[in-house]
Amino acid sequence: MKKRLLTGLQASGQLHIGNYFGALKPFVDTYEEYDSFLMVADYHALTSIKDAKTLSGNILEAVRVYLAIGVDPERATLFKQSDVPEHMELGWIFNCLVSVPFLQQAHAYKDKVAKGLEANAGLFTYPMLMAADILLYDAEVVPVGEDQRQHIEYAREAGGKFNRAFETEEFRAPQELILKGVGTVPGVNGEKMSKSYGNTIPLFATKDAIAKAVMSIVTDSSGDTPKNVYAIHSLYRNEDELTKLYEENKGNYKALKESLVEDIEAHIAPMREKYQNISDEEILSVLKNGAEKARTVASKKMETVRKKVGVALY
16 A cells, blocks of 8 residues: 655746746656545635635645646545544644644744744644644655755644553554755856745746746857756756757857746646636535545544543543
């Protein structure tokens, strides 16, 4: 049987090709190897989003993106956290097992405090809800970035505390899966591609928008090969093809940028068309079907947990 995988989906505005090659594509290339559960983390989002319209839109956007880039809802359980109340129930039980000093060590909480920002109670207890997300499904594998290992450590600790407190082996220790992307994807100015730097090439952009972004790539006039153009181009072609192309167009930056535009467009166009044609009704249908599957697993787990803690009397 396949190992079970769980990951959380969040939409944070317009995505770019850096997001795609750094995280989305590596996941899409991997998820079918597992019994995959993809959860839209809408209750987690409440720690920062206080607008109903924004949150509703983000939920739909998260699902639309994953469907557009190739996730098959028949091969993965795609659901939203709020449709499975067992997440919050198990999160509360874990909150009652861990200490305040333990939660104070969470990176997200410490970062907020260090910046002088108000850290709400939801952010403070965030790690235990995340632990519940993972352990509720007996997830064996959780994809994370290098800087997110602490999330898995907290889940292992919460499960271990439960097992020791109630003398059981109810929760298994999940393992992190570090997805290997392509490293740092450069933006049009040579720095890391990021919305905050304003140097992105949008993931589902029109060809004209792609061309505008590519033509703005900063080039080094001291050499024959524009390094920033080549770095982005290497995402779409292999080294042999690029070597030949750049030798034939040595010093002709315009031609090389035009070639990059065509390669990006050829890759993005099918995803963009699919993205534009996914209706809200289709997304809601996917979420409802996924919620039914997820709730079946989660409710069965919580029946056992309630018996272990002593609240199941009938």
